[in-house]
Amino acid sequence: xxxxxxxxxxxxxxxxxxxxxxFTLLGFIFNQPILPAFVAVVLIAGSIIKKFALFKLxxxxxxxxxxxxxxxxxxxxxxxxxxxxxxxxxVLALGSILLFNSLFLTxxxxxxxxxxxxxxxxxxxxxxxCFLYYQLGKLGVPGFRTQSR
Amino acid sequence: xxxxxxxxIILLLLFFSAAKIYGVYHERQILRRPRWxxxxxxxxxxxxxxxxxxxxxxxxxxxxxxxxxxxxNGLRQSGKIxxxxxxxxxxxxxxxxxxxxxxxxxxxxxxxxxxxxxxxxGLTQAQKLVQQFEIIQAQVx
Numbered sequence: 473x474x475x476x477x478x479x480x481x482x483x484x485x486x487x488x489x490x491x492x493x494x495f496t497l498l499g500f501i502f503n504q505p506i507l508p509a510f511v512a513v514v515l516i517a518g519s520i521i522k523k524f525a526l527f528k529l530x531x532x533x534x535x536x537x538x539x540x541x542x543x544x545x546x547x548x549x550x551x552x553x554x555x556x557x558x559x560x561x562x563v564l565a566l567g568s569i570l571l572f573n574s575l576f577l578t579x580x581x582x583x584x585x586x587x588x589x590x591x592x593x594x595x596x597x598x599x600x601x602c603f604l605y606y607q608l609g610k611l612g613v614p615g616f617r618t619q620s621r
Numbered sequence: 622x623x624x625x626x627x628x629x630i631i632l633l634l635l636f637f638s639a640a641k642i643y644g645v646y647h648e649r650q651i652l653r654r655p656r657w658x659x660x661x662x663x664x665x666x667x668x669x670x671x672x673x674x675x676x677x678x679x680x681x682x683x684x685x686x687x688x689x690x691x692x693x694n695g696l697r698q699s700g701k702i703x704x705x706x707x708x709x710x711x712x713x714x715x716x717x718x719x720x721x722x723x724x725x726x727x728x729x730x731x732x733x734x735x736x737x738x739x740x741x742x743g744l745t746q747a748q749k750l751v752q753q754f755e756i757i758q759a760q761v762x
Contacts, residue, residue, distance in 0.1 A: 482684065501625045546687050552680035588636055596640060597744035602679045603724035609676060609711045 482544040484531045485553060489594040491527040492560065496583050505571035508564050508583045515561030519554050556601050560586050648740045651721050651729075669703055669757050671750065672729040674710040674722045681744040685726035691747035696754060703754055732757045 492511055499507030518525025535541050567582025592598040673689060675682040689705055696703050710717040710725050720729050723742060730739040730753050739753040 497629060501629055502622060503625065546684040548680065548683045552678075556680075584632070591633070591636065592640070595637070596644075597681070597746075598640075598724070599679075599681045599743060602681055602726075602743075605678045606676055606710060606725050607723075609678070610714065 478547070478549050479545050480548040480550055480553065481531075482546055482548075483536070483541040484528050484543075486544075486594060487531040487535055487541060488525075488527045488557070489590045491530070492590045493587050493594070496564065496587050500580055500583060505568055505579065508571070508586075509568035512561050512564035512568055515557050516565060519558035519561060552601060556599075559601075560590065644742070647721065647742075651737055651740050668733050669754060670731045670733075671703055671705045672720065672731065673705055673707045674713075674717055674720065674725055674727040674729075675707060676709060676711050676725045679725040682726045685728070685744050688745065688747040689728070689750065692750040692754070695747065695751055701754070701758070703750075730754065730757070732760070 492515070495511045496508045499505060499511075514524070514526045518528065523529070531541070536543060563582055564586050567579045567586070570576075570579035570582065573579075589600050592600065671689065673685070675685070693703055693705065708716055710722050710727070717727075720727070720737075721740070726744060728739075728741045728745050728750065729737055730741075730750070732738050738757050741749070741753075
């Protein structure tokens with residue numbers, strides 16, 4: 473049985489969310505689809521290969537040493553957060569493809585969905601994934617309900 | 622560009638306002654419920670109690686437990702006691718429904734008479750839990 477406790481730096485997650493919101497929002501304000509596309513690439517690549525997680529690397533090598541954000545280490549599994557990040561990256565990627573194909577309304581709606589969900593987590597501690605998992609578990613959907621720990 | 626900037630500000634303000642209004646509305650709905658309806662029989666209390674609803678799949682539940690632990694330790698240092706009762710929201714669905722649990726983690730603070738004094742959906746920091754506890758203490762005095 474694996475008893476190794478996994479830990480996560482929540483400040484890194486917060487910085488990740490701030491970066492996602494900032495770049496995507498700037499992309500909307502300046503009408504530059506390249507910015508949400510950039511965020512999408514960072515999120516997807518960073519989920520697959522950790523050394524490409526640009527925002528987290530920026531936190532680790534610049535933000536944390538500078539003391540701007542203090543580490544907030546908690547016992548948590550990174551898997552679900554990485555999944556949420558991958559999902560956000562996919563939604564942004566889809567939005568970017570729509571934007572580059574001149575489907576501006578739908579494309580920016582996709583981008584705003586990511587902004588709003590990241591903001592909900594960052595400012596209110598509200599985890600949409602947790603909400604969906606719980607609601608689907610209540611409905612008895614297979615795969616969303618496991619034994620209690 | 623200026624129109625987009627303005628639109629962004631308005632949309633974000635609407636989002637934060639809607640979230641705040643919904644949170645206040647939902648909390649008031651719970652706090653207004655008659656005391657006899659509030660709690661299932663299994664809950665016993667004689668001191669401020671924190672009901673903590675979790676599920677195994679919830680990624681924020683472990684950090685929430687750490688925040689609760691931090692709050693308890695902080696209060697203990699000043700001689701105050703907060704009882705915590707954990708409930709798997711999927712196994713205790715009736716209680717979760719009674720407490721209007723929509724997501725996990727959810728924390729519900731009861732005073733020593735069993736009245737709900739605070740309701741938090743999502744990850745709640747230790748500092749906020751302690752502040753909510755202090756409000757109960759201030760009302761007792």
